Amino acid sequence: MGIIVNKPASGITLPKLLEQLNISPETDRIDLTDPVEEVSIQIGGPVESSRGFVLHSTDYFSSENTMPIDEEIGLTATLDVLRAISRGRGPKHAILALGYAGWGPGQLEEEMQSNGWLNCDADAELIFARDCDVKYDLALAKLGIDPTMLSTTVGHA
Numbered sequence: 514m515g516i517i518v519n520k521p522a523s524g525i526t527l528p529k530l531l532e533q534l535n536i537s538p539e540t541d542r543i544d545l546t547d548p549v550e551e552v553s554i555q556i557g558g559p560v561e562s563s564r565g566f567v568l569h570s571t572d573y574f575s576s577e578n579t580m581p582i583d584e585e586i587g588l589t590a591t592l593d594v595l596r597a598i599s600r601g602r603g604p605k606h607a608i609l610a611l612g613y614a615g616w617g618p619g620q621l622e623e624e625m626q627s628n629g630w631l632n633c634d635a636d637a638e639l640i641f642a643r644d645c646d647v648k649y650d651l652a653l654a655k656l657g658i659d660p661t662m663l664s665t666t667v668g669h670a
Contacts, residue, residue, distance in 0.1 A: 515614040515621075516566055516588075518640050519648035520556040522611055527552040527598070530609070536592065537599040552598060553643070557610025566610045567594045568640055573604035585637040606641040631656060 531537035557566055567589045571581065578591040587604075597603040616624075624630055631652070633639075639651045653660050 515616075516555075516557040516568065516610045517614060518555055518557075518568065518608060518610070519645045521645050522554045522556050525554055527554060527595075527609065530554065531595060531599050534592065534595065536595055551643075553608040553645070555608055555610045555645075557612045558614030560613050560615045562612035564590070564612060565595075566590045566613060567604075567607055568610065569594065569604035569607035570637065570641070571604075573597060573602075573607075582635050586635050586640060606637065608641065631658070 528537070556562070568582070569587055569589065571585055571587050573579070573589070573594060574581075574587060575589060575591070575593055578593055579587045579589045581587050594603060594607070595609075598607065621630075625632070633652050633655045636651075636655060639648055639655065642648055642651060650660060
């Protein structure tokens with residue numbers, strides 16, 4: 514399972530989503546704090562696009578519902594984190610991903626062995642960057658790759 518973190522969902526905001534989920538009705542919108550407006554909603558992948566996953570800083574943690582990714586990042590897939598965010602008690606940094614990417618047994622490993630993916634360790638600065646357009650370059654930089662040196666031509670030396 515993977516979550517795309519650099520593909521913004523268009524036409525939806527967290528306050529509107531909170532309304533639709535009856536977490537924060539429109540009449541309470543005036544109470545929503547700025548952090549709610551700043552939560553980025555992403556297209557997390559093509560599988561189960563109606564399901565949400567919140568990647569967030571570890572200042573929010575639910576022992577029953579949060580899966581730690583590392584010491585800076587957690588993943589919560591229950592409405593509890595959205596309720597906490599709507600009440601101003603949520604994480605300092607968060608993105609909401611709608612859907613996820615999935616692979617069959619051995620499929621991802623095979624794609625990685627055939628150089629279909631570049632991967633790097635989880636990084637809070639990269640994941641929570643407000644500008645999604647820079648995330649790809651941040652990931653490449655983390656790997657020590659200069660994007661001007663990449664080629665779209667494939668082959669064998």
